[in-house]
Amino acid sequence: MTxxxxxxxxxPKKREEAPAAAVHHAPGEQVHPGPLEYVQIxxxxxxxxxxxxxxxxxxxxxxxxISVLLVLSTIKFSLVVxxxxxxxxxxxxxxxFFVGGLALATILFVVVLSSLRAGxx
Amino acid sequence: xxHAAAAxxxxxxxxxxxxxxxxxxxxxxxxxxxxxxxxxxFLLYRGTAQDTILQTRDQLITQGLTLExxxxxxxxxxxxxxxxxxxxxxxxxLLMSSVTMVLALAAIQRDDRRGxxxxxxxxxxxxxxxxxxQAFEFTEFHQHxxxxxxxxxxxxxFVLTGFHGAHVSVGVLILLSLVVMSLRGKLTxxxxxxxxxxxxxxxxxxxxxxxxxxxxxxxxx
Numbered sequence: 001m002t003x004x005x006x007x008x009x010x011x012p013k014k015r016e017e018a019p020a021a022a023v024h025h026a027p028g029e030q031v032h033p034g035p036l037e038y039v040q041i042x043x044x045x046x047x048x049x050x051x052x053x054x055x056x057x058x059x060x061x062x063x064x065x066i067s068v069l070l071v072l073s074t075i076k077f078s079l080v081v082x083x084x085x086x087x088x089x090x091x092x093x094x095x096x097f098f099v100g101g102l103a104l105a106t107i108l109f110v111v112v113l114s115s116l117r118a119g120x121x
Numbered sequence: 122x123x124h125a126a127a128a129x130x131x132x133x134x135x136x137x138x139x140x141x142x143x144x145x146x147x148x149x150x151x152x153x154x155x156x157x158x159x160x161x162x163f164l165l166y167r168g169t170a171q172d173t174i175l176q177t178r179d180q181l182i183t184q185g186l187t188l189e190x191x192x193x194x195x196x197x198x199x200x201x202x203x204x205x206x207x208x209x210x211x212x213x214x215l216l217m218s219s220v221t222m223v224l225a226l227a228a229i230q231r232d233d234r235r236g237x238x239x240x241x242x243x244x245x246x247x248x249x250x251x252x253x254x255q256a257f258e259f260t261e262f263h264q265h266x267x268x269x270x271x272x273x274x275x276x277x278x279f280v281l282t283g284f285h286g287a288h289v290s291v292g293v294l295i296l297l298s299l300v301v302m303s304l305r306g307k308l309t310x311x312x313x314x315x316x317x318x319x320x321x322x323x324x325x326x327x328x329x330x331x332x333x334x335x336x337x338x339x340x341x342x
Contacts, residue, residue, distance in 0.1 A: 032226075034227065035224055035227045035228075038220060038223045038224055038227060039220065039224075041220075042216070042217065042219075042220035045216050045219075045220075046213065046216065046217070049209070049212060049213055049216060052334075052335070052339060053205065053206075053209045053339075056205060056339050065340075066340055069335050069339050069340055070335065072335075073331055073332065073334075073335035073336075076216075076328075076331045077328050077331050077332065080219055080324050080327055080328050080331070081324075081328060083223075084219050084220075084222070084223045084324045084327075085320075085321055085324045085325070093136060093143070094138075094142070094143070094146045097143075097146040097147055097149075098146055098149060098150055098153075100150055101149065101150025101151060101152075101153035101154060102150070102153045104150075104153070104154055104157075105153040105156070105158075106157070108154065108157055108158060108161065109157050109160065109161045112158075112161040112162075112165060113164060113165060116165055
């Protein structure tokens with residue numbers, strides 16, 4: 001509530017008063033993509049998943065296999081988070097929250113595995 | 122919507138952002154730690170558990186048991202139970218459910234209520250298909266001798282994938298409740314944020330599976 005509203009010089013705004021045609025966009029947010037873009041991202045995700053499974057059956061050096069799989073997985077992860085969860089378009093504060101949690105999880109992950117001498121292989 | 126209209130509808134919060142959305146992102150950040158811990162525990166015990174299984178088998182075979190009996194007693198190795206083609210289809214289903222989810226959001230944001238309902242239902246059905254696949258997979262594993270208590274690999278595997286399955290189940294319930302809301306005419310463009318929040322949760326469940334699929338299924342010791 002603003003100072004003007006507390007003084008009674010301005011009517012408080014209510015969420016319900018928003019017109020039916022309006023989709024709320026908070027400050028620092030861009031308009032979300034349309035259905036076509038979502039379908040294109042979906043197709044990209046399907047292709048990357050196919051590549052992951054295909055690479056799994058290839059007889060290649062282990063470190064290369066793991067590296068490629070991790071890169072492909074990161075691409076899928078990023079596509080979903082940036083486009084479907086709209087972090088690319090929404091307010092930066094949401095990104096900071098999520099990246100903060102993800103960073104803590106990654107630190108925990110690395111510390112646990114390295115201190116107990118475990119790994120991906 | 123132009124800038125003036127956008128400014129008019131800015132929420133009266135200290136951040137200018139909707140608190141519900143902020144809370145959802147904080148919740149998802151905490152969930153990162155939750156699943157990060159479970160995946161780390163799985164990777165930590167997977168290797169040692171595999172070594173223990175092989176040693177147990179050797180001991181049992183020297184005691185006179187057949188290989189099949191020894192496998193039953195020691196529990197299976199990871200490579201003996203995982204069915205990559207089957208799990209790939211499950212992973213694909215969950216990925217596509219993310220597409221239908223975001224299409225449901227796009228539909229409700231342009232006030233296409235019927236379209237939103239159809240996409241929400243499609244998302245819920247894909248989620249149910251994923252859970253059914255997981256139930257089938259768990260049953261197969263159990264028949265191969267892998268259970269929650271047979272060894273640390275079984276424990277960490279079932280806890281990790283089981284918690285993920287529980288999250289998917291909660292997501293399906295949320296989606297079905299949104300479908301019911303839509304059927305009652307209570308899901309409109311004005312409350313599209315409800316669909317967006319459900320979508321954030323659903324996509325998070327999807328990205329967790331992206332990580333599990335690679336780290337647990339595709340990268341094997």
